[in-house]
Amino acid sequence: MKQFQDTIKSVGGFGIYQRLHLVIISVITGSTAFFQMGNTFYSASADHYCKVYDNQTYVDQSPLKNCTIPYSSGGGDLSWNKCQRYDVNVSQGIADEVCSSRSEETINCDQGWLYDKTWYDSTVVFEAVFVELQQCVVK
Known part of the structure; x- marks a missing residue:
């Protein structure tokens, strides 16, 4: 585990660039989840x-x-x-x-x-x- 932490420190750690990516990816994937689940209800069939x-x-x-x-x-x-x-x-x-x-x-x-x-x-x-x-x- 020590090698992994050393590698992260050597590439700059969890900086502003990584935080920005985390926020953008979270927003995108969070919003698409609603569309994917909505398809379950919008595409329902009945007799x-x-x-x-x-x-x-x-x-x-x-x-x-x-x-x-x-x-x-x-x-x-x-x-x-x-x-x-x-x-x-x-x-x-x-x-x-x-x-x-x-x-x-x-x-x-x-x-x-x-x-x-x-x-x-x-x-x-x-x-x-x-x-x-x-x-x-x-x-």
Whole structure:
């Protein structure tokens, strides 16, 4: 340990230049930590499904979702399709006849997505539709 201390003394010790570097590096790394941790919250995703019409709101269990979104039940769990919806015209409302007479033909989400906003009002994922498009293309 004595050799290390001798070496530090021979190069000038912990002077103003080293203190200045310490302050600058601390400020820079301290501020970037907030941005890195913020990404954890800003990029959060939530449950979502295809939007059928404008001004539609997210409802976890609704007749509209049951009529327009395909689902599968595997292992006892109900899984809603996040990339496609049934090609159903619901502009006149939802009636039992509309839902029972629909074809099994599906189309890609053409109106965008609805997100569960229980935990987050808005995130980067909610605003950036390309993320959902990439997930649907990969599938």
